[in-house]
Amino acid sequence: MKAVVFDGKSLTLKYDENYPMPVIVDDTDVIVKVEYSGVCGTDLHIIQGEFPALKERPLPLGHEFSGVVHEVGKKSIFKVGQKVVVDPNRPCSLCNFCRNGSYQYCLTGGINSTIGIFRDGGWAQYVKCPQDQVYALPDGITTRQAGLCEPYSCVSHGFDRAAPITIGSKILVVGAGIIGNLWVTTLHLQGHRDVTVSEMNKSRLEIVKGLDTGFRLVAPDVLASEKQLYDVIIDCTGVGKVMEISFKYLNYGGKYVLFGCCPPTHEASVNPYDIYNKEVTVIGVKINPYSFPKAIGLLKSMGDRYLDYDKLGVKTYPLSGYQDLLKDLKAGKISKAIFKIE
Template structure:
């Protein structure tokens, strides 16, 4: 089969001879014929050596995938032809974290066993997954829309971590890549209107305009100028994945404010913040790690949001063939698209 494979240092396109179609190993396995599989910012960090991933042998990356069931093990609850989405993360079900429902902290599972990071993922025509990590899509959700389910599941977890987010609060979103855009759609869908979006790339600001939310769009220099005039926010959601951004923007919080550190920074990034400000203003810093048990919520969001919010063009999502992976990565790095998505099959 065709697959975009990472060998620990570089990507390459592999074909049937070197990368055969996966087969059922366990009785509860399923094989998914992949329709859509996204390129995440974490994937860029992996390719650049800034985020841990398997290096013992080559794998197909891709932890955001949707498609249809191609084959099933004898104990599977799924049927061939069902539309599904894959949750790349799971619990070990043995450690205290997992047994308390917090598998994002698990030291053996969670992000340490992710499909598409530690085992073959969706940048391929077919992928094998345990059925416990597969969710059937209800009527009304396309596999194209479901290509966004994994990142929305992470936003759902972040939304819950930051709760309550009260309508009327002043919210600042930093970064208008795809994660910023998914937060924009989420907040608008939930009734928020006092939202400012900061992005330095004018192309990405133009993409945000397509969503017609009416949110205020600014560049970072505007925020810096307004900070001198004591313009502050109740909630800041950092979607940049850049440590320095947190350092610069942390003092934009008003008293009692929340800073949601959502963008995945490389482990080497640092930020200096003032502990006295945290004490004096009673500030809250919220980290968000993957998507524990939030796929059902994300699927419900997709169904409720529909084409009003999930249109690829409005979100700045561009599709590519697997053979176009170099162009996809280049466009993503340049910021000419908010997200690159592999469109592998739709039949």
């Protein structure tokens, strides 16, 4: 089968037309024929050697994907032809973290066994998945829309971690890549209107403008000059220095949501007195524990109003076009790239 394969030893990608086809091993295995598979900021960190991934053998990356059921084990609850989306993360179900419902902290499961990072992923025509990581799509959600389900599941977890975010709160979203845009759409859907979006890339601000939320759009230097304070700051950049700067814009009693995934080498200097004096809360958000059902609900509520690829700045590519995809992402021409797999 066709796949875009990552070699963790040499940190290289290649397009392979003869990658081995997955086969059913367990009675509850599901083989998904992939239709849409996203490229995440984490994937870019992996390719650059800044984030851990499997090194023992080359494998297709891709932990955000949707498609249809191609083949099932004899005890699977799924049927061939069903539209599905796949949660790439799972618990080990044995450690205290998992048994307490917090598998994002698991030292062997969670992000340490992710499909598309440590197991063959969705940058391929077919993927084998345990059935407990597969979710049937309800009527009204297309596989194209469900290509965004995994990042929305992370946003859903972040929303829960930051809750309550009361209507009328003054909110700052830092970074207008795809994650910033998904937060923008989620906040607007929930009724928030006093939202500012900060982004240095003008083309990305134009993409946010096209979402027609009415949110205020500014460059970072505007924030520095006006010194306005915000009740909630959602950092979607994954850049330590950005946190160091934007943390100063947090209001008394405010919440700083560190959502963008920083490489382990990044650092930020924060004044402990500000944390004490303002009684602020710093909130980390790690992956998407048990939040896929909520994400599917979000997708169903959003529909075409919010999930239009063109308005979100999402562009699709064939697997063979992965080099063009990476160039466009690095140039900031698009907010997100997704493989459309035939």
